[in-house]
């Protein structure tokens with residue numbers, strides 16, 4: 001729980017603290033470079049990084065905007081002529097962030113992307129069911145109906161991705177102008193790397209690797225961002241004065257117009273609100289590492305193979321670090337940025353991780369959340385419905401157990 005030790009572990013020379021080994025049944029979901037060890041991770045991160053640069057994200061603005069517009073249109077239809085309507089926004093945000101990843105990752109192959117998202121959701125449900133039963137080694141190989149379904153889904157995802165990747169690779173090789181989606185950018189960066197090394201297998205990623213990365217985008221980017229939107233809706237309902245301040249900022253920057261990336265990057269109040277939401281409700285509550293050799297941490301020597309748990313959520317709720325008002329929603333903590341937010345002036349905000357393995361999609365997630373909230377706040381005021389039950393619980397991430405029912409009022 002000591003932020004200095006957490007930072008030390010997350011920044012120590014790569015290779016000394018590794019990601020934990022993944023239970024084989026989770027591998028269909030938790031894959032890609034986030035789970036690789038040092039060498040393969042470094043290669044993948046180098047190739048994927050350019051796809052997340054701010055100027056590339058700007059090219060994805062239309063995709064973000066279209067998805068948010070669809071959400072708003074649906075809400076406007078639901079509200080209809082009545083002034084107020086009750087809606088569970090949790091599944092709404094899950095669908096939105098799934099749509100955003102489908103569009104930004106796969107561009108014109110959006111429909112196939114959407115199918116992949118549906119399959120991964122079903123895979124996650126099957127895995128959660130499996131994890132609730134007693135673990136029997138080798139059981140996953142038996143042809144039970146659940147295991148057969150899991151295998152079938154894995155095959156379908158892979159074949160969809162394989163055909164999309166091969167189609168795109170061919171098009172790029174034959175000189176077709178590349179699209180601004182994550183898959184295209186990743187293939188382009190991969191081809192560049194391969195050319196530099198002269199040979200596909202040495203420099204770049206294989207089709208299999210790219211498949212794993214695409215699956216990772218959904219796993220890492222969909223649920224986490226919908227959780228951020230969800231708890232922001234809850235906290236802005238409980239603190240209407242902050243909802244009003246956010247709306248004022250939106251009106252000042254965009255008026256009634258469509259939000260754009262340049263405007264989103266000017267938002268100060270919204271930035272403070274999102275950081276405070278991420279502090280109180282970090283979507284990823286805990287990071288894990290294992291020692292790869294005997295290592296000293298905080299005066300204690302741990303032998304090779306020890307699992308270390310870094311409980312971000314406890315650090316974010318520690319009154320010694322943040323002050324006695326630690327449990328209160330006070331976005332003003334972040335007025336001077338994240339490095340100055342804690343009372344005792346140490347960097348103790350870890351929602352996106354820290355060090356070389358810090359979240360690759362941080363700018364992506366923040367831009368998406370700002371775009372979505374700006375468009376909602378331009379049109380609606382919202383408050384919690386009396387049927388809402390506050391029950392954050394962790395299913396890998398910090399979700400609302402009974403959904404998030406809010407009352408929407410048309411402005």
Ligand code: HEM
Pocket residue numbers: 033034035045216217220221222224225228282283284287288350351352353354356357358359360361362364365
């Ligand atoms: C609010 C939203 C998000 C949160 C809170 C979040 C949080 C995190 C955290 C804590 C890590 C570090 C894990 C560790 O060190 O063990 C991480 C890694 C990662 N995130 Fe995110 N994430 C978010 C959104 C996204 C999005 C939208 C994407 C992609 C579209 C994404 C892609 C990744 C990737 C690829 C990694 C692995 C980085 C590496 O190992 O090199 N994330 N994220």
